[in-house]
Amino acid sequence: MIRSSHRAALAAILLLSASSTLSADKFEPKLVERPQGARTGLTLTTLDEKSALQVSQAAIGKAVGDHVLLDRESRPTPLSKYRGKPLLVNFIYTACFQVCPTTTKNLQKAVENTVGMLGADRFSIVSIGFNQPFDSPQAMKAFAAQYGIHLPNWEFLSPAAAIVDDLTQNFGFSYVATSAGFDHMNQVTLVDAEGKIYRQIYGESFTAEDLAEPLKAMITGAPIPPQTSTLEEIADRIRILCSVYDPITGKYRTNYAVYIEIAGFISFMIFLLWMGFSFMRGERAKKIKPG
Secondary structure, three states: OHHHHHHHHHHHHHHHHHHHHHHHHHHOOOOEEOOOOOOOOOOOOOOOHHHHHHHHHHOOOOEOOOOEEEOOOOOEEEHHHHOOOOEEEEEEOOOOOOHHHHHHHHHHHHHHHHHHHHOHHHOEEEEEEOOOOOOOHHHHHHHHHHOOOOOOOEEEEEOOHHHHHHHHHHHOOOEEEEOOEEEEEOEEEEEOOOOEEEEEEEOOOOOHHHHHHHHHHHHHHOOOOOOOOHHHHHHHHHHHHOEEEEOOOOEEEEOHHHHHHHHHHHHHHHHHHHHHHHHHHHHHHHHHOOO
């Protein structure tokens, strides 16, 4: 009897341990992509994940320099062009046949859902090819076409080889060449409307929640643009703020409970104002009443 209890307890402990390991593997984002392919007997340089993560985190709060890159049509495109609204930035290399395409497709799905909730005019995305001179404007254009990226707020940019180091350091993006491609960080950088790095998001898979929640914070917390109607802008921000992520559908839906709370607050304030007005009117009536 005692031995059976011991065995049952041991089985429960092992099951919990296995569940914890599976959960950690499932939810821990994969920081670094290590390409698989032909390996030689040579000692290969690999990316140190701990140092790469420190470099990535150290970039948060820094301003993005006014780097000038080429778009898919070889037109000069300064990154300052994207000021005034949040910007998502990720680095890829077009010869990648594993994680870069997977990450791009996952990012596309998350962005499409986010566009449906926030609107395409609320933020921009750029994918930057860091393997120069191979990630040319033509290669970036072909990569975008191959994976069906046609969103109006998503651009693919190619930097000159001379600025790649400064550009990647600015964003806290680390990579090293290997015999099979590149070890590189799996990260999407969020830049605020002022051009400062706001957050780094890691992993191969992204959901609308991963992107939309920080974007919502940046959009609703940003100053109201002077060229828009103040009431219209406030109403739009309330709509964005009152949306919640539904993990079952993978999309955002309206949270009417927040609207009810807002309506209740407004009603309470109106009631207080009415009470104050009634009190002042009563006091005034007392003063003018003949004694």
